[in-house]
Amino acid sequence: MESLLEKIRPAALYITHGDSSTGSVQKIEGLGALCHKYGAMLLVDTVVSLGGEPFFMDEWGVDGVCSSTQKGLSGPAGISPVALSKRAQEVMKNRNFKPPFYLDIELLAAQWNCFGNTRQYHHTLSPPLLWALRSCLKEISKETLPKVWARHARNTAHFYKRIEELSLEFLIPNSEERLVTVTTVVLPKDYDYVEFVHYMRNKHNILISLGVGPTAGKAVRIGIMGFNSTIQVADAIADAMADTLIALKKSLP
Amino acid sequence: MESLLEKIRPAALYITHGDSSTGSVQKIEGLGALCHKYGAMLLVDTVVSLGGEPFFMDEWGVDGVCSSTQKGLSGPAGISPVALSKRAQEVMKNRNFKPPFYLDIELLAAQWNCFGNTRQYHHTLSPPLLWALRSCLKEISKETLPKVWARHARNTAHFYKRIEELSLEFLIPNSEERLVTVTTVVLPKDYDYVEFVHYMRNKHNILISLGVGPTAGKAVRIGIMGFNSTIQVADAIADAMADTLIALKKSLP
Incomplete structure (x- = not known):
């Protein structure tokens, strides 16, 4: 990264904190100082991470942040929080x-x-929308951010355990590189991803997502975040996935 | 207008149907054909007119329309309907x-x-916001557009009568040039516009607007539109204005 910054000398480095398509989280710490050393600003997309993953704009030397309200903040879509550093x-x-x-x-x-x-x-x-965002931030302030982050970590870790018990594989093998808000799971060979997602929706009334971009046809994406980050929700999804695996197994040739 | 179109040959003519600052409505009919004769598209801002003033995009040869949901359509702000003609x-x-x-x-x-x-x-x-817009359009469909327009015309005409009884002047003398959704009223000499609007808000809980742009300090703007276009609302505003005129008269030197 440093050699590229030195060679290209970009005006800004734009990076996603949480990547929704692969379900991975990128370590931002240290990147701000590195960017500033070579005259670049650090711009970070926290759309799917804010409110789930710890994020420290000032401490990490981040110059620009954009985010969303409809993910970790539990709000409706339609308004995008942004923040700029003094430098920006x-x-x-x-x-x-x-x-x-x-x-x-x-x-x-x-x-x-x-x-x-x-x-x-x-x-x-x-x-x-402003009122909704304010209300969401008020809920988070009441719970406090450290507790919100700990809750996400705890409930998603519980979900990991359930997924492992089902002998399913994670797209991201190393749990420390996994995004706490979105978990990407690889289905056993011969399962159809579209069929799986449809069955989850029609039979269990649970909407999970197909892969997108690099993970299209390679993973299902399960979002557990914000208000929905609870043991009950994690268990309900895992139970439904267990049933779906059995139901669709029967129909395999 | 025609000589300018012929001389400048613009790619597009952009015009407001209803002008909120002056409270005037512009006649769009015929302008589409004129624009097309000289190779220009006709783009129209209906932000403050749609749902109050009759508007016929296709019949009038309009190529692009932008509007809002929070005025004549009675919805919340945050989403902007747009429409493009085949030509656009x-x-x-x-x-x-x-x-x-x-x-x-x-x-x-x-x-x-x-x-x-x-x-x-x-x-x-x-x-x-999409759901809110859908709900507003459903209400208008139930009432039907011609009845919605007639209701606006009737209630605003009633408001004009009340304003005339108060011996107040309109910024737009010719009533046919007045926008049905926003009425601009000139206060008698020596009245302070800011004080008038504040008194209306604090004493009567009615929010009317100060002039803006060309009408700053020259008129108050009274919006009666959408769900609020009723005889009761028109009367409540006129009654409050009558009281405000008396209350602030006393304090004049």
Whole structure:
């Protein structure tokens, strides 16, 4: 990584913290200092990790973060939290081009009073979505972040145990590299992934996802996060998967 | 207008149907044919008019429409309906540049199955906002559009009468040029616009708006639209304005 940063000297390194397609988590710690050493900003996608995996923007020297509300934060989709470091704000203020209006985060920041009491108009905010996000953050604050992270770790570890008891394989062998919010499981040979997901949905009313991109046809993706990160939910999914394995086994040739 | 179109030959003419700052409505009929005669597309902003003013995209030869859900449609803000004519779709398909991902309406259309059963991923939709929009459109369908328009016309005409009885002036003298959803009213000399709006809010729990842009400090803007377009609401606002006029008169020097 360092040799590439030194060679390419990019303006920014963009990386996902949690990767939903493979169900892996990337270690961000240390990457900020490395990027800054070569004049690059570190931008991180925490869409599927925030609220599940520990994440420390300032400590890790992250300059830009984008996330979502409908994953670990337990909210509805439709609004995307973003955060910029002081360094990123400086870059934004000193840029010598004008981005399209809709993508002009400086105007957006002015609406949010980030630079004094400007309350400049950028777009009409969505009150119900803002309220929903506020309510989700309030729930997390009540539980406290360390406890939220511990709960995710505990319940997903329990789910791992159940998956192992079913003799199923994980797409990511090393449990420390697995994303706590999304678990990718490889089905035994001859099982049809589409059929498996459909059976889970139709018979058990549980929606799990097919692989996507690099994992299409190679894994099922099981999201256990936010409000749903409980032992009960983990057990319900594992029980349903056990039944589905048996049910679809019979129909195999 | 025609001489300008002939001289400039723009790719598109962008116009607002209803103008919220002045409370005026622009006659769109005939403009489509005129634009097409000179090779321009007609793009119309119906943010504050849709669901209040009659609007006929196809009949009027409009090529692109953007709107909002939180005005005449009575929904929450956060999602923006758009529509493109066949002509606009052709232009979009034949363009020789790539817009930024977030502004790529072709990808958005592919997600909405506009060109066959593609269901391509562009972004995660907001289920609660989509459901809210669907519910609003269902209400309008039940009432039927002609009745919705007639209701707006009737209740706003009633409001005009009440405003005239208060000897207040309209910013737009000709009632046919007034937008049915937003009425702009000029206060008598020596009244403070900010004070007026604050009194309406604090004393009567009614939120009306100050002028904006060309009407800042020159008018108050009163929105009566969607679910709120009723005789009761029109009367409640007029009664509160009458009281506010008296209350603030006393404090004048």
